[in-house]
Amino acid sequence: xxxxxxxxxSSNIKGVINGFPLRIEVEKVIEKxxxxxxxxxxNMFSKIDWKALADASKIMGYAELPEEVPDASVLDxxxxxxxxxxxxxxxxxEEGALVCPETGRRxxxxxxxxxxxxxxxxx
Amino acid sequence: MSVIWDxxxxxxxxxxxxxxIAQIRLVSSHPQVYAPCDDSYALVDALLADRxxxxxxxxxxxxxxxxxxxxxxxxxxxxxxxxxxxxxxFATDVNPHATLVTRDTLEAHEVHAELLTTNITSGLEKRLAxxxxxxxxxxxxxxxxxxxxxxxxxxxxxxxxxxxRAVIDKILPVADNLLSxxxxxxxxxxxxxxxxxxxxxxxxxxxxxKIVVQRSTEEETLHVIKxxxxxxxxMEGSEGGSTPKSGSQKGWNYIxxxxxxxxxxxxxx
Numbered sequence: 001x002x003x004x005x006x007x008x009x010s011s012n013i014k015g016v017i018n019g020f021p022l023r024i025e026v027e028k029v030i031e032k033x034x035x036x037x038x039x040x041x042x043n044m045f046s047k048i049d050w051k052a053l054a055d056a057s058k059i060m061g062y063a064e065l066p067e068e069v070p071d072a073s074v075l076d077x078x079x080x081x082x083x084x085x086x087x088x089x090x091x092x093x094e095e096g097a098l099v100c101p102e103t104g105r106r107x108x109x110x111x112x113x114x115x116x117x118x119x120x121x122x123x
Numbered sequence: 124m125s126v127i128w129d130x131x132x133x134x135x136x137x138x139x140x141x142x143x144i145a146q147i148r149l150v151s152s153h154p155q156v157y158a159p160c161d162d163s164y165a166l167v168d169a170l171l172a173d174r175x176x177x178x179x180x181x182x183x184x185x186x187x188x189x190x191x192x193x194x195x196x197x198x199x200x201x202x203x204x205x206x207x208x209x210x211x212x213f214a215t216d217v218n219p220h221a222t223l224v225t226r227d228t229l230e231a232h233e234v235h236a237e238l239l240t241t242n243i244t245s246g247l248e249k250r251l252a253x254x255x256x257x258x259x260x261x262x263x264x265x266x267x268x269x270x271x272x273x274x275x276x277x278x279x280x281x282x283x284x285x286x287x288r289a290v291i292d293k294i295l296p297v298a299d300n301l302l303s304x305x306x307x308x309x310x311x312x313x314x315x316x317x318x319x320x321x322x323x324x325x326x327x328x329x330x331x332x333k334i335v336v337q338r339s340t341e342e343e344t345l346h347v348i349k350x351x352x353x354x355x356x357x358m359e360g361s362e363g364g365s366t367p368k369s370g371s372q373k374g375w376n377y378i379x380x381x382x383x384x385x386x387x388x389x390x391x392x
Contacts (some may be wrong), residue, residue: 004211005237008250012241020250034235037208043183047254113222116241 001093001112003056007048009114011100011107013122021052022098022107029060030112034089041084042075048088057087142174144198151227152192155220157280159194161340166261166311167198169335169347173309174202180307182210182256187236188243188294190214191221191280193228195259200234210256212236215244217279243290243297255301260310262291287316295321298350299328308350309335313343319382325350333378346382 011019050069057065064083074080098107098114105122108115144167145159152158170177177199185203187196196214203210214236216222222238229236239246263272263280264287271282272289283289291312298308308330312318322332330350337346 002237005213005239008254009239009246010249012246012248032235035206035209039208040183040211049250111223111226113219113226113238113240114246115219116239116246117217117219118242118245 001109001114002089003053003060003091003093004044004048004088005114006056006093006098007053007088009098009116011102011105012116013100013103013105013118016100016102018102019100021049021056021101023101024056024059024093025097025099025106026059026061026093027097028093028095030092030094031090032092034085036082036085038081041081041088044088045072045075045084053087057091060091060093062087062091142171143201143204144171145194145201145228145232147194149228149231150192150194150197151224151231153220153224155276156218156224157191157221157277159192161338161343162261162264162311162345163192163194165336165338165345166195166259166309166347168338169309169349170195170199170202170259172335173349177203177257180256180305181208184213184251184255184303185210185257185259186213186215186244186255186301187259188215188297189221189261189263189280190216190225190236190238191218191261193225195261196225196236197228197232197234199257199259200229200236201232204234213239213247213251213255215239215241215247217242217273218276220276221280243294244301248297248300252300253303256303256306258298258302258306258308260294260298260308262294262310263287263289264291264311264313264316266313266315283316287313291316291321295325295328299330302352304352304354306352309347310350311345311347313345318346318348319378322348322350322378322382329353334382 009022054065054067065087092112093109094112096109150159190196200212214225219240222240226238263283265281265283266287267282267284269284271278272284325332329352331353332348332350335347335349
């Protein structure tokens with residue numbers, strides 16, 4: 001699971017109001033190289049919740065992103081885009097869990113695939 | 124492959140190879156996962172028929188709901204693969220075996236999609252709303268008793284409840300929520316699902332529609348229908364850029380005649 005996916009996922013349990021961001025429990029992180037695509041990054045920048053990405057990236061062992069929401073002018077900086085690219089697309093949570101911030105319910109991540117299936121009483 | 128010399132004496136090489144799609148020998152399998160079949164082939168044929176439009180559409184995010192073996196999402200990823208500007212892909216399935224099989228199929232073709240084991244797109248609906256440029260769905264469309272719907276495992280791939288509409292009717296509003304302003308939805312239906320009524324329902328939500336592929340096998344008549352938003356700031360029919368304003372009604376007459384003929388034929392059988 002890339003951090004882009006983490007940034008798009010919320011707890012889907014019935015009644016949960018504040019289900020984002022899911023807390024990450026890390027067992028295993030892997031890195032996979034992805035073709036650098038600045039247009040994609042520029043498109044995604046405004047859609048990304050920056051704090052969630054920076055925090056998740058840190059938990060995954062990559063602390064190079066600024067903590068504060070950067071001004072859009074940083075998109076002209078190749079150095080910034082490379083860091084954004086790495087955090088968003090190249091870090092994978094291979095094994096671990098995503099935890100609902102409101103209820104503490106754990107959603108397991110195995111072989112890089114989060115399991116968001118709910119029990120009957122959670123739907 | 125053909126080589127063409129231009130006036131300056133330099134040459135260009137045109138690759139006439141057919142576009143790449145997933146290869147059956149590389150598609151992974153599992154006893155609890157639906158293997159590629161006529162419906163999967165019809166859906167990929169629809170994507171191939173629209174290949175140029177899809178490439179020119181420059182999607183940022185593409186998604187398949189119910190990826191099963193991974194045959195369709197892998198084919199879409201191969202069709203849209205480019206060195207510098209590949210879109211990002213998501214694929215979901217309610218069956219945990221299916222997301223694993225999809226992962227293996229994608230890896231065997233050296234493409235990537237982010238996978239989620241979830242019911243339709245549950246968990247993505249808040250943050251991914253309005254961001255999906257291309258969505259592809261081969262839903263469980265077979266008419267079955269309602270109690271067979273949602274039992275998980277292999278039957279989740281086909282059990283569609285009354286008229287095969289139980290899951291389809293849940294997916295349509297979800298697609299409407301996730302699709303971007305320029306979003307396209309490719310979805311496969313059986314004549315028994317009453318696709319004409321589905322097109323009318325989608326028209327009420329502001330979507331144009333057309334049949335991209337229709338195919339009759341011994342057992343069933345399948346159609347892949349493409350939907351797009353007919354919004355003010357999107358040129359009408361910018362799905363293909365072809366339908367002039369006055370052509371809209373003509374388009375509707377066409378889809379009506381095609382679908383009602385199919386429905387009629389099915390009913391007579």
